[in-house]
Structures are given as structure tokens and as C-alpha cells.
Amino acid sequence: MTKPVDPSEKTFLARIEILNQRILEAKKHDLYPYMHSSDAVEGVHVTVHGRRMLQFASYSYLDLLGHPKINAAAKRAIDEFGTGTHGVRFLAGTTRIHVELEKKIASFKKTEAAVAVASGYGANFGTISALLGRHDVVISDKINHASIVDGCILSRAQFVRFEHNDMAALETALGEAPKKGTKLVVVDAVFSMDGDIINLPEVIKLCRKFKALLMIDEAHSLGVLGKKGHGLEEHFGIDPTEGLIDIRMGTLSKTIPSIGGYIAGSTKLVNYLRHSIRPFIFSAALPPPSAAAAKTAFEVIEDEPWRVEKLQKNADYFLKTLQARGFDTLKSQTAIVPIVIGNEAKALEMTRLTRNEGIFIVPILPPAVQPNTTRIRATVTAGHSLQEIDRAINTFEKIAKSLGILRP
Numbered sequence: 533m534t535k536p537v538d539p540s541e542k543t544f545l546a547r548i549e550i551l552n553q554r555i556l557e558a559k560k561h562d563l564y565p566y567m568h569s570s571d572a573v574e575g576v577h578v579t580v581h582g583r584r585m586l587q588f589a590s591y592s593y594l595d596l597l598g599h600p601k602i603n604a605a606a607k608r609a610i611d612e613f614g615t616g617t618h619g620v621r622f623l624a625g626t627t628r629i630h631v632e633l634e635k636k637i638a639s640f641k642k643t644e645a646a647v648a649v650a651s652g653y654g655a656n657f658g659t660i661s662a663l664l665g666r667h668d669v670v671i672s673d674k675i676n677h678a679s680i681v682d683g684c685i686l687s688r689a690q691f692v693r694f695e696h697n698d699m700a701a702l703e704t705a706l707g708e709a710p711k712k713g714t715k716l717v718v719v720d721a722v723f724s725m726d727g728d729i730i731n732l733p734e735v736i737k738l739c740r741k742f743k744a745l746l747m748i749d750e751a752h753s754l755g756v757l758g759k760k761g762h763g764l765e766e767h768f769g770i771d772p773t774e775g776l777i778d779i780r781m782g783t784l785s786k787t788i789p790s791i792g793g794y795i796a797g798s799t800k801l802v803n804y805l806r807h808s809i810r811p812f813i814f815s816a817a818l819p820p821p822s823a824a825a826a827k828t829a830f831e832v833i834e835d836e837p838w839r840v841e842k843l844q845k846n847a848d849y850f851l852k853t854l855q856a857r858g859f860d861t862l863k864s865q866t867a868i869v870p871i872v873i874g875n876e877a878k879a880l881e882m883t884r885l886t887r888n889e890g891i892f893i894v895p896i897l898p899p900a901v902q903p904n905t906t907r908i909r910a911t912v913t914a915g916h917s918l919q920e921i922d923r924a925i926n927t928f929e930k931i932a933k934s935l936g937i938l939r940p
């Protein structure tokens with residue numbers, strides 16, 4: 533339908549033609565689900581093509597997008613520094629706000645230091661490719677984010693992928709890695725398509741046993757996991773100051789309603805990265821209003837702990853109710869909830885019908901996931917009320933029954 537054309541197929545021009553035809557065909561049947569622009573965003577409501585819908589596809593897990601304190605901080609930063617910088621962070625683009633943001637990230641993550649990059653994607657691929665070379669090995673979970681995969685490829689290290697969250701497979705991969713050279717294990721904390729949580733205690737044990745470095749991507753665990761939203765280690769009751777995780781990556785574009793990514797860790801690691809992450813050295817700095825918004829968002833998470841509590845209650849209710857109605861939600865334990873449909877045409881039709889009923893969701897199709905796990909992905913936030921969650925679930929149920937996804 534709308535998936536990219538296999539690059540081994542046809543010529544460059546033919547591939548462009550095929551993809552354009554697929555898009556046209558999907559649009560003709562109102563089955564093209566991507567890049568619909570919203571005209572208004574207020575809390576968990578979004579207006580698309582004149583229809584006001586309940587948003588169930590947001591990454592703003594703590595509903596911080598539009599928070600008055602965060603907006604005010606961004607506006608103040610514009611008055612003070614303008615809308616851009618004098619270039620890249622490495623040369624003339626660092627402002628006081630960038631320095632304050634990095635201090636705030638380090639204190640939130642309880643690390644010695646942090647560096648902020650203008651995108652999470654750049655933080656991941658820039659870090660992995662800066663740390664490893666031809667004589668090293670990188671061991672990556674099979675469903676890690678694309679920004680990790682790209683970093684692994686660009687690093688030219690030996691690239692080993694292990695079965696998703698399978699600790700026996702990780703142990704085998706570590707055992708088979710050459711003794712010489714650096715070994716880096718890299719995993720998502722919460723997996724962006726499945727919503728399940730990495731088995732951190734076991735990963736740490738194996739990294740210690742095989743003397744491997746450990747890098748964690750907290751894009752979907754920051755503000756989501758742990759009693760106070762500090763993330764993966766808080767969830768498992770692991771003390772961050774013990775140094776069991778070497779490299780902590782996170783984004784400023786999801787729970788934190790801004791743009792950018794960070795790496796938190798030891799002062800020496802961060803110093804090294806400031807001199808070697810290519811997107812930090814060769815790509816423009818975070819705009820000051822974005823940096824100020826991000827810094828203030830960390831403060832709001834600490835000042836308003838009810839948001840984390842409410843998100844976790846909502847996620848729990850959403851998951852348990854969907855399961856009770858007979859939906860397959862894989863192993864999700866978080867605010868990201870896959871609803872397995874298993875059939876591409878049905879997933880697209882369910883998306884269309886659900887949006888017509890005023891609930892905004894997205895389909896996840898192959899090759900992003902295995903064809904038999906083609907799914908709708910719904911995310912819940914701290915901004916939803918239980919009534920709104922019920923309304924979404926009732927709509928999913930009605931439509932899934934009408935399409936034969938659930939038994940009537």
C-alpha cells in the first residue's frame with residue numbers, strides 16, 4: 533500500500549513512480565494515514581481537517597505540550613537571545629541557556645554531566661559512531677530505534693543484533709564477541725513499537741560479566757517510568773550513581789515538549805562527546821527558546837509529580853481494559869499500546885473508521901513491524917480522563933467487531 537519500494541527492485545525513477553501511484557491510490561480511498569496536518573492542538577484534543585478529535589497518538593506523555601510555564605520560558609528566551617544561535621554549539625552557538633539545560637539534565641538523571649544535541653536521532657547516531665570503530669563490536673536489540681541502527685552501521689564496528697529482549701541471546705552474542713576491542717551493548721528502555729520494558733537488571737549483569745559498556749535510550753521512559761518519572765533505573769530501583777549504565781541517551785521531543793536529544797554520563801565521557809559527536813560539531817545548536825522550554829519541562833516534572841502518577845494510572849487502566857475486551861496488546865507495560873490487527877488492509881480501515889469517530893490513532897505497518905503483528909498503536913497521556921479513555925476503547929471495540937478483528 534504505502535510502504536517504501538524495495539531498493540533492489542527497478543530503477544530509481546521507476547521506484548519514485550511506483551510509490552507515487554501507491555500514495556494516490558490510498559488517498560483516493562481515504563486510506564492514506566500519514567502527515568495529516570492539525571489546525572489546532574489543545575491538550576489531548578486535536579483538530580484535523582475541521583474535525584476535533586481526541587488525540588491517542590501523542591508522545592507528550594505528561595501532557596506538557598502547551599504548559600504555561602514552559603511556553604513562558606520559551607518566550608523569555610526569544611526576548612533574550614532571539615530565535616536562533618550564531619551557529620553550531622562547538623563554535624559560536626552555545627548560550628547560557630544551553631549550559632543551564634545540560635546542568636538540569638545531569639541533575640535530573642543523577643549523572644556528572646550531560647550534552648544536548650539538536651535532535652535525538654543525532655544524539656544516538658553521533659554518539660555510537662563517535663565511540664566505536666572497526667575493531668569494536670556493538671550488540672543491539674533487534675527492534676531498537678532506527679537512530680541506533682544507523683549509528684551502529686556508521687561506526688563500522690561489527691554489528692550484532694540479538695532477539696528482542698532475549699537475555700539468553702544477548703549472553704550468546706556477548707560470549708561470541710572477539711576478546712579484543714570495545715564491546716558496547718545498546719538497548720531501548722521502552723520499545724517504541726511494542727511498549728515493553730528492557731530487562732535492565734539482567735542486561736547489567738551480563739554487561740559486567742563480559743566487560744561490555746552499556747548504553748540506554750530513554751526516549752519513551754523519561755517521565756514515564758519510575759515513581760517520579762526519572763526513568764528506567766528508578767523503575768527497577770537501581771541507584772544511578774553506582775555507574776552501572778555508561779551512556780544514557782534521551783530525547784527532548786517527547787515527554788519534554790521541545791526538540792533535541794541528550795547524552796548523560798561521566799564528565800570525561802561527555803567531554804569526549806562534545807569533541808566528537810558530529811551532529812554537535814557540524815549541525816546548528818538547539819534554538820534558545822527550545823533549550824529554555826526543555827529545561828523548564830524538567831522542572832515542571834519535579835514540581836508536579838501528580839502527572840507521572842496519573843500517566844501510570846491511565847496506562848494501567850487503558851491496557852487492562854483493552855485486554856479484558858479481548859485485544860492483543862503484546863507485552864506492553866507502558867503508555868505505548870500496540871493493538872495487534874495482523875492484516876494491513878484491516879489496520880488501515882480501522883484507522884480510517886476510528887478517526888471518523890473522532891479518535892486519532894496511527895497504524896504501524898510492515899516493514900516497521902512483522903506483517904503478522906501489523907497494528908494500531910495508541911498512546912495514552914496524563915492529560916486523558918478515564919471517560920476519554922473509555923470512549924476510545926468503546927470505539928475500538930465497536931469497529932474491531934465490525935471488521936471481524938474481535939468476535940462480535
Ligand SMILES: *Cc1c(COP(=O)(O)O)cnc(C)c1O
Nearest residue numbers: 651652653677724751783785792
Ligand atoms: C524518537 C526516538 C528517537 C529520536 O529522537 P528525536 O529527538 O525525535 O530525533 C530516538 N530513539 C527512540 C527510541 C525514539 O523513539
